Amino acid sequence: MNISRRKSIAHILFYGSPLASFGYGSLIEKRLVSVTKKEIPLQEAHGSLDGFRVAVMGDFHHDDFGDNDLIRRAVEKINAEGVDLVMLVGDFVSEDPRALRPLCDELQNLRPQLGTFAVHGNHDRWHVGSALGTHLTDAGIRLLSNESVEFPDVVVAGLDSIWGGHPDLPATFKNTGKDKPIIAGWHEPDTFNMYQDSRVALQVSGHTHGGQICAPVKGPILLPRYGKIYPYGHYRKNGSSLFVTRGVGTLSVPARFLCPPEIAILTLRGHGSIAS
Numbered sequence: 287m288n289i290s291r292r293k294s295i296a297h298i299l300f301y302g303s304p305l306a307s308f309g310y311g312s313l314i315e316k317r318l319v320s321v322t323k324k325e326i327p328l329q330e331a332h333g334s335l336d337g338f339r340v341a342v343m344g345d346f347h348h349d350d351f352g353d354n355d356l357i358r359r360a361v362e363k364i365n366a367e368g369v370d371l372v373m374l375v376g377d378f379v380s381e382d383p384r385a386l387r388p389l390c391d392e393l394q395n396l397r398p399q400l401g402t403f404a405v406h407g408n409h410d411r412w413h414v415g416s417a418l419g420t421h422l423t424d425a426g427i428r429l430l431s432n433e434s435v436e437f438p439d440v441v442v443a444g445l446d447s448i449w450g451g452h453p454d455l456p457a458t459f460k461n462t463g464k465d466k467p468i469i470a471g472w473h474e475p476d477t478f479n480m481y482q483d484s485r486v487a488l489q490v491s492g493h494t495h496g497g498q499i500c501a502p503v504k505g506p507i508l509l510p511r512y513g514k515i516y517p518y519g520h521y522r523k524n525g526s527s528l529f530v531t532r533g534v535g536t537l538s539v540p541a542r543f544l545c546p547p548e549i550a551i552l553t554l555r556g557h558g559s560i561a562s
């Protein structure tokens with residue numbers, strides 16, 4: 287089916303039959319996993335990261351969503367890409383920490399070269415407490431809350447949720463050398479406007495679900511606090527990049543429409559190495 291035909295059908299479903307579009311969104315679209323592959327341009331000073339690959343996944347809301355099979359397929363797709371790093375951008379559950387165990391049973395199978403890292407989402411901060419760190423550690427995943435980890439070519443940093451926690455940028459970057467590029471996870475994307483640091487090559491975020499329910503042409507209908515400026519995709523500012531993923535789970539409404547679950551595979555590209 288070509289794209290314009292698909293868009294026409296989506297338009298008819300959305301505006302002509304809300305019930306049918308809810309059925310499609312709850313039974314079909316929310317069970318799809320789309321892989322978004324994107325090349326992220328680097329400023330000249332971060333050229334050492336040319337070819338570095340980051341997988342981004344988040345907003346599981348696993349107590350609401352609970353699709354272990356979808357998470358398993360997402361993990362398999364990431365492993366097949368052979369990425370350097372995985373960043374899980376928060377909101378592992380909506381409220382119930384008991385969903386962490388089945389979720390982490392799948393996430394523990396991620397196999398990136400440098401490691402899998404995670405940051406808190408606002409829901410994790412509101413409802414989970416220390417259980418998140420315990421479950422992630424057991425799964426071999428490092429939770430970064432205002433912390434950074436230094437590797438030979440890159441620093442991996444994670445900020446606490448701005449809505450539910452207490453982010454501290456100076457503490458997070460305090461041991462970071464002035465020339466080493468940083469890849470930072472921060473759940474809420476609009477934080478990208480709250481700082482400027484030339485060491486940050488890439489911030490990865492989630493939180494918005496890309497809108498979760500999108501209208502044809504118009505896009506997201508509702509966006510959350512701290513997710514209104516940068517709802518989805520790649521943005522650049524002062525030489526740093528931001529990528530916002532749609533995430534994999536659902537919240538409030540158990541459906542997605544024109545906004546399928548996503549895992550993102552980002553390849554960083556040095557100055558001038560992206561074909562135009």
Ligand SMILES: [Fe+2]
Nearest residue numbers: 377407408493
């Ligand atoms: Fe969130």
